[in-house]
Amino acid sequence: MSREINSEYQPQKAKLIIICCVFIIAVCGIGYELIAGTITSYFLGNTVLQFSLTIGFFLFAMGIGSYISGKVEKNSVEIFVAAEIMIAIFGGSFSLLLFMFYSMLPEIFYPVFILLVLIIGTLIGLEIPLLVRFMKDYSSLNTALASALSVDYTGALVASILFPIVILPYTGIMQSSFIFALLNICGIFLFIGLFKNEIKRPKKYLISTIIITIILLGGLAYSAKLVSFFENKLFASEIIYSKQTPYQRIIMTKKNDDIRLFLDGNLQFCSIDEYRYHEVLVHPAMSQIPSKSNILVLGGGDGLAAREILKYSDVKKITLVDIDREMVDLCRSNNFIKNINNDSLSNPKMNIVIEDAFKFLEKDTSFYDAIFVDLPDPNNESLAKLYSTSFYKLAMERLAKTGMMTIQSTSTFLAPKTFWCVFNTVSSCAEHTKTMHVNVPTFGEWGFVMASHIKLGMAPLTVKTRYLNDGEMKNIFTMPNDLIWEDSEINTMDNPVILRYYEQDWKLWE
Numbered sequence: 001m002s003r004e005i006n007s008e009y010q011p012q013k014a015k016l017i018i019i020c021c022v023f024i025i026a027v028c029g030i031g032y033e034l035i036a037g038t039i040t041s042y043f044l045g046n047t048v049l050q051f052s053l054t055i056g057f058f059l060f061a062m063g064i065g066s067y068i069s070g071k072v073e074k075n076s077v078e079i080f081v082a083a084e085i086m087i088a089i090f091g092g093s094f095s096l097l098l099f100m101f102y103s104m105l106p107e108i109f110y111p112v113f114i115l116l117v118l119i120i121g122t123l124i125g126l127e128i129p130l131l132v133r134f135m136k137d138y139s140s141l142n143t144a145l146a147s148a149l150s151v152d153y154t155g156a157l158v159a160s161i162l163f164p165i166v167i168l169p170y171t172g173i174m175q176s177s178f179i180f181a182l183l184n185i186c187g188i189f190l191f192i193g194l195f196k197n198e199i200k201r202p203k204k205y206l207i208s209t210i211i212i213t214i215i216l217l218g219g220l221a222y223s224a225k226l227v228s229f230f231e232n233k234l235f236a237s238e239i240i241y242s243k244q245t246p247y248q249r250i251i252m253t254k255k256n257d258d259i260r261l262f263l264d265g266n267l268q269f270c271s272i273d274e275y276r277y278h279e280v281l282v283h284p285a286m287s288q289i290p291s292k293s294n295i296l297v298l299g300g301g302d303g304l305a306a307r308e309i310l311k312y313s314d315v316k317k318i319t320l321v322d323i324d325r326e327m328v329d330l331c332r333s334n335n336f337i338k339n340i341n342n343d344s345l346s347n348p349k350m351n352i353v354i355e356d357a358f359k360f361l362e363k364d365t366s367f368y369d370a371i372f373v374d375l376p377d378p379n380n381e382s383l384a385k386l387y388s389t390s391f392y393k394l395a396m397e398r399l400a401k402t403g404m405m406t407i408q409s410t411s412t413f414l415a416p417k418t419f420w421c422v423f424n425t426v427s428s429c430a431e432h433t434k435t436m437h438v439n440v441p442t443f444g445e446w447g448f449v450m451a452s453h454i455k456l457g458m459a460p461l462t463v464k465t466r467y468l469n470d471g472e473m474k475n476i477f478t479m480p481n482d483l484i485w486e487d488s489e490i491n492t493m494d495n496p497v498i499l500r501y502y503e504q505d506w507k508l509w510e
Contacts, residue, residue: 015138017194022131022148024187025084026155029124031180032091033058034163036117038173039098042249042264043109046503047380057114058121065125072130077191077198080130081205083123084188085212090120092181092216095174096226103233128152134195169246174227178220185213234265241334245326252336259336260442261302263327263376270442271340274304276467277408280438280476281372281448282308283468285404287459291369293317296398298357298386300374301327303341309372310344311463319351319368321360328352357386361394371395371405377502378410378418384496387422392429396451404452405430412437412447412483415505419447420486421498426451428490436476437483438467445483 036058037051044050072079094116102109128148135144167176188209196202219226232239237255244250251262259271269277282305286292293316297305301322309318322328331337332345345352353360357375373395378387385391392407399405409422412435427433430451437447450456458477460470468476479485491498 012138014194015135017190018131018135018138019147019151021187021191022128022135022151023155023158024183025124025127025131026152027159028087028091028180028184029058029062029120030156030159031163031167031176031183032094032120034159034168035095035173035176035180036098036113038168039095040113041380042173043098043102045264045379046499047382054117057117061118061121062125062128064118065122065127066129068122069126069129072126076130076133077195078200078205080127080134081188081191081199083126084184084191085205085208087120087123087127088181088184088188088209088212088216090116090123091184092178092212092219094120095177096219099174099227099230103230164246168244172223172227172244173249174223175220178216178223181216182213182220185209185216235262240336241330243326243330245324247324248327250327250330252330252334254336259340261337266376266379267442268376269302269304269340271336273441274340275465276438276440277443277446278304278308279465279468280436280446281305281374281406281408283461283463283465284436284458284473284476285370285372285406285450286312286463287461287473288457289369289404290402291400294366294368294400295319296366296368296371297321298360298371298373298375298395300372302331302337303343303345305372305374306344306347306350307341309370310342310347310349315349317351318347318349319353319366320345321353321355321357323354323356325354328354358391358394361391361398364398366398367400367403368398369400369403371399371403373405373407375408377415378491378496378498379502381496381499384491384499385493387425387498388491388493388496389425389429390493392426392451396429396453399451399453401453404450404456406436407449407451409447409449410502410505411444412479413445414509415502416483416486417488417501417505418498421488421491421501422447423449423485424488425491425498432456434477435479437479438476 033054037054040050041047097116098113101112132144132148135148171179192202192205199205228239231242235253237253239251240254241252248263253260261268292312292314295309295315295318297318297320299322300306300320301324306318306320309315331341375386376383378384395405407426410418412419423435426449432452432455434450434456435447436450437445440446458473461468489497
């Protein structure tokens with residue numbers, strides 16, 4: 001027996017509307033999953049773990065929802081509309097709630113996150129079987145099931161493509177929640193229009209949906225201010241710049257003369273003491289190499305390593321490779337950062353390449369007198385490959401015979417397992433290696449690894465520096481007793497052990 005649809009709709013139109021609802025649910029469902037994984041990765045790191053847990057709990061909840069749908073015998077249309085309204089409410093407020101709890105009650109952030117995922121997943125799992133039932137009234141069960149599943153998978157693909165390429169970088173994480181929720185609202189209006197004859201009080205649902213739509217539109221309009229409000233709770237200083245790029249969230253803060261840059265919540269530099277870090281990264285190698293004409297910087301989109309390299313007049317070309325154009329553009333145009341990096345990124349000697357460092361090395365054929373690897377810590381899988389034997393072998397192949405490479409290698413004191421993993425991994429790829437360390441007040445004891453084809457030594461400084469002098473040049477190569485060498489596994493593409501070491505190290509200091 002066919003359902004009692006609105007007389008304005010023919011069966012084919014009714015079937016098309018149901019298919020549209022399936023598509024909307026699929027897009028929003030995957031959208032909420034991606035938002036959940038992105039937010040927890042942003043706050044907690046370890047991307048694979050966060051996305052694995054999100055997908056696992058979400059699918060588990062969908063199974064619960066599917067089971068519950070089998071118990072629905074009456075008022076299935078009203079139950080579907082109510083479920084869709086609930087998804088719009090919880091989905092729209094998803095990012096807002098996660099930001100709020102992490103910034104104000106971080107100790108219960110994860111339980112709240114799991115609860116929200118379970119609620120949204122259960123509601124979506126409830127809806128899909130109900131939609132198959134509705135579609136079955138206009139075709140056979142086999143056809144209805146095949147149509148629903150094919151549209152569901154297509155919607156999942158569309159959301160998976162649009163989210164990282166368009167929605168997240170151009171709208172931001174909180175706006176994404178409101179956008180997907182408003183898409184849910186479109187499905188509600190379509191469904192109420194189709195089955196209003198089966199809804200006892202359709203005006204009640206319409207009015208409720210209209211009110212929710214207004215609230216969601218308000219949230220969308222003020223989402224940037226909401227994100228700013230909660231992020232200000234996370235940072236001690238005033239946020240003067242924030243932007244979500246396709247690769248990371250950039251935050252810049254200011255307190256008096258203290259400018260700080262954060263990527264995905266992790267401090268990248270503090271203007272008060274960053275010179276200590278960058279002088280040790282650059283000058284021990286630059287002071288030793290006989291030729292300085294062609295230099296490669298992998299990462300370093302802030303232009304601070306380039307600033308130090310440009311102190312050498314015989315440098316002819318610096319190739320800087322950074323994956324994030326937004327990061328480079330900010331550090332090339334922002335007056336605060338330009339004052340810190342001496343406008344190095346606009347220097348005519350700079351050749352800026354926007355590309356993944358690994359991909360760049362794979363196809364590059366040049367040889368470099370010095371290579372500086374100034375990348376973020378290996379706190380996710382994408383970064384872990386840039387600390388692997390495969391990456392270091394490629395880098396060593398591009399290093400001139402008399403050249404030297406310096407690699408930022410995390411904290412020697414706070415993350416010793418990670419530091420020595422970097423050292424041992426580099427040592428497996430290079431003929432000569434040496435450790436360096438420096439105390440940077442905002443970071444603590446920080447480590448570097450130098451590598452070359454020839455024996456490493458020391459040479460006097462020939463440029464002006466704020467921290468380093470010839471005496472300190474000796475100290476940075478001497479490791480104290482409490483930072484002695486540790487054995488470790490080698491980090492490879494196939495077995496990224498550095499992620500485990502990094503998590504173990506920093507867990508002690510949480």
